[in-house]
Amino acid sequence: MHPEKQKHAFEPKIIAFVCTWCTYAGADLAGTSRMQYPSNVRVLKFPCTGRIDPVFILKAFQQGADGVLVSGCHPGDCHYIAGNFHARRRFAAFRKLLEFVGVDLNRLQFSWVSAAEGGKWVEVVTDLTEKVRAMGLMTEFKELALEEQWSGTIDTPELKEAYDQI
Amino acid sequence: MTQPIDTSIYAAVTEAIRSEAKRILSEGQVSAIVGYAVARRKGSAQPIVISDAADVSKLIFTPACVNNLSVYLTKAKKEIPKNGKIGIVVKGCDLKALVGLMGESQLKREDLFLIGVPCAGVLGSVLQPDTELTSDTIASKCRECGERLPQGCDFVPSVTLPATPEQEQIYAAEIARLEALTPAERWAYWKEQFSKCIKCYACRQVCPFCFCEQCLCDRNKPQMVETTPRPAGNFAWHVIRAMHLAGRCAGCAECERVCPMDIPLNLLNRKMAKELKELYDYEAGFEVNDKGPLASYDDKDDQSFIK
Ligand code: SF4
Ligand code: SF4
Numbered sequence: 001m002h003p004e005k006q007k008h009a010f011e012p013k014i015i016a017f018v019c020t021w022c023t024y025a026g027a028d029l030a031g032t033s034r035m036q037y038p039s040n041v042r043v044l045k046f047p048c049t050g051r052i053d054p055v056f057i058l059k060a061f062q063q064g065a066d067g068v069l070v071s072g073c074h075p076g077d078c079h080y081i082a083g084n085f086h087a088r089r090r091f092a093a094f095r096k097l098l099e100f101v102g103v104d105l106n107r108l109q110f111s112w113v114s115a116a117e118g119g120k121w122v123e124v125v126t127d128l129t130e131k132v133r134a135m136g137l138m139t140e141f142k143e144l145a146l147e148e149q150w151s152g153t154i155d156t157p158e159l160k161e162a163y164d165q166i
Numbered sequence: 167m168t169q170p171i172d173t174s175i176y177a178a179v180t181e182a183i184r185s186e187a188k189r190i191l192s193e194g195q196v197s198a199i200v201g202y203a204v205a206r207r208k209g210s211a212q213p214i215v216i217s218d219a220a221d222v223s224k225l226i227f228t229p230a231c232v233n234n235l236s237v238y239l240t241k242a243k244k245e246i247p248k249n250g251k252i253g254i255v256v257k258g259c260d261l262k263a264l265v266g267l268m269g270e271s272q273l274k275r276e277d278l279f280l281i282g283v284p285c286a287g288v289l290g291s292v293l294q295p296d297t298e299l300t301s302d303t304i305a306s307k308c309r310e311c312g313e314r315l316p317q318g319c320d321f322v323p324s325v326t327l328p329a330t331p332e333q334e335q336i337y338a339a340e341i342a343r344l345e346a347l348t349p350a351e352r353w354a355y356w357k358e359q360f361s362k363c364i365k366c367y368a369c370r371q372v373c374p375f376c377f378c379e380q381c382l383c384d385r386n387k388p389q390m391v392e393t394t395p396r397p398a399g400n401f402a403w404h405v406i407r408a409m410h411l412a413g414r415c416a417g418c419a420e421c422e423r424v425c426p427m428d429i430p431l432n433l434l435n436r437k438m439a440k441e442l443k444e445l446y447d448y449e450a451g452f453e454v455n456d457k458g459p460l461a462s463y464d465d466k467d468d469q470s471f472i473k
């Protein structure tokens with residue numbers, strides 16, 4: 001009973017950092033209940049949202065993610081009691097920083113998805129995937145990675161000429 | 167319009183620092199004092215550690231005393247005698263850094279003898295140290311400084327701080343300008359700035375809060391931040407640096423001062439400070455907090471950005 005899969009010109013890469021106790025179980029529930037959601041999402045399992053370092057998000061974008069999702073237990077439900085409370089502050093601050101350096105925050109989503117919320121997982125993943133699909137490729141970080149070795153403006157005409165003469 | 171800034175109190179401050187230093191050293195209250203001394207170039211100053219009461223005449227305070235000396239109590243603390251209290255000369259901004267370090271259990275108040283300096287401002291650049299302090303040459307951080315008189319010190323020279331003229335707030339204005347741009351324009355701005363970085367890590371070296379024995383950015387298993395001065399690694403370095411200092415930075419602007427490539431580093435730190443003030447009503451100050459804004463939480467913290 002698989003519905004016909006729609007063909008898209010662009011399939012965004014979505015990286016999801018999830019905590020093992022709630023969101024991972026929620027995603028699992030969505031799977032075992034045979035709910036359909038975009039296969040664009042790559043799930044990475046962590047002990048707790050408190051273990052999800054902002055640098056992971058940065059790294060994901062640098063390695064080619066077009067969108068990032070961070071998801072864990074609802075406030076009060078964290079397996080380690082306060083991991084998600086700490087994460088909430090850290091990500092609130094990190095969002096502001098990313099925004100200030102010019103990252104479009106529409107590519108970054110945070111959510112609370114419990115082990116019982118298979119439906120919410122489907123909804124969150126679908127929403128983010130479609131939003132990012134509409135935005136297109138995340139080019140900024142890729143361009144940075146592709147830029148040549150020396151980032152200063154060293155390719156002056158004089159140097160080019162000297163180089164060509166070698 | 168250039169306005170002169172009255173630094174006439176600095177002579178009295180220097181005198182007071184010397185006599186207090188002499189007293190505490192000869193009474194054996196402290197084993198060493200970290201302060202400022204005359205450096206080789208005319209008008210310039212450099213950090214000094216003295217442990218002999220005969221050396222107190224070396225201590226000075228002038229507009230060229232830009233360094234935040236608290237960094238010596240974290241990284242180089244091994245070089246400073248451990249036996250006994252240490253005296254340290256601090257401006258308001260330096261004291262905020264010390265207070266932050268106490269909050270992070272890096273230092274103990276009882277191990278320190280704080281000599282606070284009533285400060286009318288220091289130079290923005292010491293490339294020309296023999297410069298008059300004016301509304302043009304003053305450091306940007308001093309333009310926005312609201313705490314010219316350090317609080318809670320063991321000794322503060324009793325001088326009356328002259329009124330300072332109202333000055334243009336460069337950081338605040340620049341942050342507002344950047345905030346008004348589109349994300350793409352901001353990206354372009356920072357990309358240009360970060361592309362200048364040569365990864366000398368002077369900013370990290372000088373920061374009192376960058377005291378980790380191994381920086382995340384130096385680790386290679388796994389490597390989180392590319393270490394070469396290429397655009398991707400530079401971008402990551404600056405974002406991580408700003409993030410790791412969020413809620414901790416004292417605003418001493420030393421990072422920006424030492425950057426050989428003139429990257430406006432403190433804009434990032436100040437932007438984060440501004441956000442944390444708005445979000446969690448936290449500001450670096452003179453009172454020791456065990457938990458900074460990102461080391462604590464409240465059940466009712468804003469989560470409007472979370473689905
Ligand atoms: S980040 Fe810069 S301004 Fe903040 S404490 Fe460190 S050196 Fe001072
Ligand atoms: S001091 Fe300037 S050039 Fe050196 S690592 Fe820091 S930002 Fe880069």
Ligand code: FES
Nearest residue numbers: 019048072073079
């Ligand atoms: S265990 Fe799920 S957020 Fe902490």
